[in-house]
Amino acid sequence: VAVSEASVITSIVAATAVRPGTAIGIDDDAAVLEPCGSVVLTHDVLAEGVHFRLPTSHRDLGWKALAVNVSDIAAMGAEPVAALVGLCLPGPDVLDIEAFYGGMEELAAETGTTVAGGDLSAGGGVVIGVTVAGRLRDDEAPLLRSGARPGDALLVTGSLGASEAGRTLLEQPDRAVGLDPGARDALLRAHHRPRPELGAARVLRDLGARALMDCSDGAVIDVGRMAVASGCGATIALDAVPRAGGVDAVARHVGMEPDLFAATAGEDYRLLAAIAPDRARRALAELPGSAVIGGFTAGSGVRTERSGAAIEVARPGYTHHV
Amino acid sequence: VAVSEASVITSIVAATAVRPGTAIGIDDDAAVLEPCGSVVLTHDVLAEGVHFRLPTSHRDLGWKALAVNVSDIAAMGAEPVAALVGLCLPGPDVLDIEAFYGGMEELAAETGTTVAGGDLSAGGGVVIGVTVAGRLRDDEAPLLRSGARPGDALLVTGSLGASEAGRTLLEQPDRAVGLDPGARDALLRAHHRPRPELGAARVLRDLGARALMDCSDGAVIDVGRMAVASGCGATIALDAVPRAGGVDAVARHVGMEPDLFAATAGEDYRLLAAIAPDRARRALAELPGSAVIGGFTAGSGVRTERSGAAIEVARPGYTHHV
16 A cells, blocks of 8 residues: 555545455555455555666566555565556557566565466556565454554664665666665665565564554655554754765765665665664664664654754655656 | 466566465466465556446445455455555555545445554556555465366356446536446446455355356456366357346447347456356256356367357457556
8 A cells, every 4th residue: 555645545534434354454564454464465556667667677666566566565564475566558569578577576475475467458558567476374453553652663674765766766877876886786676676664574573563654755755654553752963864876976966965875765765663772782783784873752843853963854755757 | 476477477577486485377267375275366467448437436446346356266265354555646646545445435334344454655647556465274275377278167247238338428418329338337337346246156166166257357368368268168158148137228329239248248247157067957957146157178269159050259358458
């Protein structure tokens, strides 16, 4: 579930009802079906000109279309089982089907997912809709974004900013930013091949994380969503947000403070967790690259700080664009 | 699952693998997940200019987008539980969200389905992707299209041709066809508001139907798919195909034999069943409007007959268009 406009969600919630059999509806990362206590569903749409630009690697596109959904499954504390793929294509040669599904299958194999069906249609633009169903282990409840409590630590499972830095590089002449080829490739790869954090989700669940979500639209806006869902506030220490290598150079190139760039960049698909501080310390030891970047508080709203002083965030969220 | 081009399916099957947890993959109406023995998933795409033309009633569009998927769930012998909706919209005012979800909710309420999430994206054209998850009752296996055996009767749950006749009327000046307003409205309604046959599916399952699928692309092509999946042949008696009221007039208006029009028309979403002849007789009694329109045979291929003589079908299948 990634419907992003609140007014649209409100309309949908007003127009529809939750019925027996569905435990979690439109207000979390994925839908949970009750009959087995164990099935989790999610669906994301990727549109040409919005989420990607053709030509791009069709293998990468297949990978990413699955990855963004598997990330939602991970964010529920579940494991992916099956994916359905809906493709809308203006013509038969627009998408290399073999490369697209080949790239998707690379990630499917890594994550134990079956590409189990879908639909294909003609249409005016390239639109990719992927549904993933996942399962929860026996007797486990889904990990929602609404479980944070004041006093919980806010943990991120890895560095932020790499995907958006990679996307920025796609639009820049190479030498303008001054990155070495290795750093540049790593950023492009982060953009094209995000890696859903199923292992980190497992660790966080086992350590008793109270709330989990994936960070797709930027930490500041996504932490805000977690706080609202949990009925509390949150603080983000910009100094504590880990930044991927090369992000600082790209941020400065586009005239942004590197820490603000990282804290508001989208599509990294790291996990954000609310977890008791003592458990967070154990998570840091078990998840290299993870960091505590703030905490949840009584009240409401997200306070963004640098060296303890409040910082105004001009661009709190991330709008998908290419 | 409605990927319609064999070469594409072949590419996808070659590029992907079925893994533990998925019982039925890309080769039936919907995906079945093993963990509970009970979850069924399907996904269909509707694109502007292919499956519908704007302006149309957005309430009808919401109904139909759900209906075509619930029909796939019915065709598996399952019951719908939850729907996810992926929308790609060129602008904010292109689709009346409230009307769209309102129409969807009408059918959701009738069928016990929860609209449980989805995604929204900008994009070049209007594309609607709907996923529906359904459940099988305890200990019931899904009813596949591959279970037909030579000697089985071929049963259809109701009249055919109404939806395509309705679509034809949308393109014709009213008086040209010479239908009374009631008949015209019924055909238009059949096109805009197809009704998934969950009740008929239940009856057919209880009577021991061996194979089931929904008829979305025309009986001749869909029966052919059933026969291929079952490793047998089939015969269709055109004389026996029930035709909706007004279909004959529309068929003649477009220069087609009414029985061929009905047997090749798409989007009626009736169910096609393979069922032992004695069970078929009981089904006819329990399902008013249903008919035995042929049977399954040893060998391969579909033989289309009229009064016992073979009839060549120039247009065996249905291509979605508006």
